[in-house]
Amino acid sequence: MQPQAASNSGPGELEPAPVQHQISGGYRHLLTALASRAHRFGSRDPEAAAQEALTRSWENTKSKAALEFYFRNDVAPHAAPPAWSLDQLLAWLHVVLRYVVSEERGRVAYRMEVSLDRHSEAWNERSLPEPSDPGANQLHQLLQRELESILSECFPKLDSEYQAVLRLRGAGMKYDEIAVRLGQKENTVATWLSRAIRDLAGCIKRRMQRIGKK
Amino acid sequence: MSEITQSWFDEKLARFARGEVGLDEARELAQASLESHAWFEDLTATALAKTAVSSVPVPAAPLRHARWRSPFLLATAAAIVIGIFVVNYAMRVSSKQRDSARIASLQPPSMYRPSPTLAFAPGSAQPVLLAEGLQLATPARTTQVFRGNQSSRSPRQTGAIILVEDGQATINLGSVDGLAKGSEVEVYRDNTLKHPAGTLLVGTLFREQARADVGPKDLKVKYVVQVTDGDHLQALIQQATASEARGDLTEARRAAASAIKWANNATVTTSQKASAAELLARLDFTAKDLAGAEMHYRAALDFLSADQHVSQNDLAEVQNDLAALAMLRGDYNSADKLLRGNPPIPTKPNLRAERLNNLGVLAETRGDRTQAESFYTQALAILPQDLPNERRVAEANLARVKGLH
Numbered sequence: 001m002q003p004q005a006a007s008n009s010g011p012g013e014l015e016p017a018p019v020q021h022q023i024s025g026g027y028r029h030l031l032t033a034l035a036s037r038a039h040r041f042g043s044r045d046p047e048a049a050a051q052e053a054l055t056r057s058w059e060n061t062k063s064k065a066a067l068e069f070y071f072r073n074d075v076a077p078h079a080a081p082p083a084w085s086l087d088q089l090l091a092w093l094h095v096v097l098r099y100v101v102s103e104e105r106g107r108v109a110y111r112m113e114v115s116l117d118r119h120s121e122a123w124n125e126r127s128l129p130e131p132s133d134p135g136a137n138q139l140h141q142l143l144q145r146e147l148e149s150i151l152s153e154c155f156p157k158l159d160s161e162y163q164a165v166l167r168l169r170g171a172g173m174k175y176d177e178i179a180v181r182l183g184q185k186e187n188t189v190a191t192w193l194s195r196a197i198r199d200l201a202g203c204i205k206r207r208m209q210r211i212g213k214k
Numbered sequence: 215m216s217e218i219t220q221s222w223f224d225e226k227l228a229r230f231a232r233g234e235v236g237l238d239e240a241r242e243l244a245q246a247s248l249e250s251h252a253w254f255e256d257l258t259a260t261a262l263a264k265t266a267v268s269s270v271p272v273p274a275a276p277l278r279h280a281r282w283r284s285p286f287l288l289a290t291a292a293a294i295v296i297g298i299f300v301v302n303y304a305m306r307v308s309s310k311q312r313d314s315a316r317i318a319s320l321q322p323p324s325m326y327r328p329s330p331t332l333a334f335a336p337g338s339a340q341p342v343l344l345a346e347g348l349q350l351a352t353p354a355r356t357t358q359v360f361r362g363n364q365s366s367r368s369p370r371q372t373g374a375i376i377l378v379e380d381g382q383a384t385i386n387l388g389s390v391d392g393l394a395k396g397s398e399v400e401v402y403r404d405n406t407l408k409h410p411a412g413t414l415l416v417g418t419l420f421r422e423q424a425r426a427d428v429g430p431k432d433l434k435v436k437y438v439v440q441v442t443d444g445d446h447l448q449a450l451i452q453q454a455t456a457s458e459a460r461g462d463l464t465e466a467r468r469a470a471a472s473a474i475k476w477a478n479n480a481t482v483t484t485s486q487k488a489s490a491a492e493l494l495a496r497l498d499f500t501a502k503d504l505a506g507a508e509m510h511y512r513a514a515l516d517f518l519s520a521d522q523h524v525s526q527n528d529l530a531e532v533q534n535d536l537a538a539l540a541m542l543r544g545d546y547n548s549a550d551k552l553l554r555g556n557p558p559i560p561t562k563p564n565l566r567a568e569r570l571n572n573l574g575v576l577a578e579t580r581g582d583r584t585q586a587e588s589f590y591t592q593a594l595a596i597l598p599q600d601l602p603n604e605r606r607v608a609e610a611n612l613a614r615v616k617g618l619h
Binding site: 030032033036069070071073075081085086087088089090091093144146147148150151166168169170171172173177181190193194197198200202204205208 | 228230231232237240241243244245247248249251254255256257258259260261262263264265266267268269471474475477478491506509510512513516
């Protein structure tokens, strides 16, 4: 059975059924992948942590839409594109999972002030601001802090040309503009950008392994 | 999915890293990544890297970061430092009566290496640059900015009509959202923004609300109102400026970087984009991130250069600031190109004078004191009397090259 939309609920209202009972196909594979990550983060019950992370993501309209689009097996051929990109969804899943694991480990490494009381009648989606609204959501703030921390640790380790291309790209420049600025060909810029992200991702993976060992 | 191989995944992941995959390909990649925990890990790390780069201001690399790669290099450097100390001590003993500027002027060109600075001190031994934008960044700001209220909300581009009464509509957008008296806001029947219902002209303005005459239009409560992209960008810029005024430079830089990112996909003029880039450059400079400042001034210059109706004064100011930054890090060739290569002709005399002064600094760094003297003299001749600080800088530069200190 696929996760169902809350057909009787109005916009922004809480999904009534727990996601645990609605998982199949791609979600089960996703749960396995998340459980593997949870294990690496030091979770004692990785499956439960993965379930909880997915449940919390399911409760947010944007992450839910993105989950359905990117990870559901039988998505309609012309399904409406989600508001979130795959990058955003995976970054979100990462931070939610980390939060859930840290919660499970009894550490108050993160604080989430918003109520996640899913059984309260007063709870509705409007009381939990969308994560895309900067500064309004604590999980989003956690994500922002995580990203800042990643950049401050990993960016200085990149080669100088990779740093330069990321800086210029970050300033909103296109490949041809960066190529002119750096005196390189556009293909070189594309290669450097790809390698820069690859090296940054490598640093992030090492960082995650370190976190899991703590 | 049965045909998925490591090379297929690697190729897709590389394209994903460069932002070249469409929605369907991204979906294909996401599902493929579930075939292997290592692939899912690679994809998540790549997504985090991309998100970090696109949503957090990229840190600037240190301008000059010395790395001691071997004990030999370290020992050599130590020997050089000691040598310099000994020579310096000997010179001090032999010329106690002379001040540092005089010493500099008497040394052979190979030993006297002027190092341009923005910090003016009477009798300075170093050539002092004039840069309009960079001068603004150095003094601590004491003025209180009303928009600096930390508890205020972030600017919004869309809001709603919350009251229609006596021929006036009240909307829940205000000055914090970039509106000014006379601003236009588009009105739509719903939040799809596909059914326009007219335009409102702001008559009365508050911080988070505004009022406008409805006129003959049939406008109702809950109709959606939208601020123009230009006004919204202005609000984002003001948000960054307010953070700066509160002394929160990190937040100010983040807000300015977000404003630039938003502006890149918005319908705003290149001059408005330039304003955002210039603000970030100034904030970078205040944060002592000269590389970041230079990069963003260059972006501002690119935007301004693309604007057919650009003010020559704006263009000249950014170009001069950029040249000053280049000289501060010792890149005199770039500064030369900026100051000499087809420069705009500003109408403001202070901007012309700043350029001449900085051409003098450039000449001085290259050992051409005659030319430097000529430039400083010209700068002084056109600097208005009501700019005493700038005049003092040009006078000090002129006195130094003449050896009058």
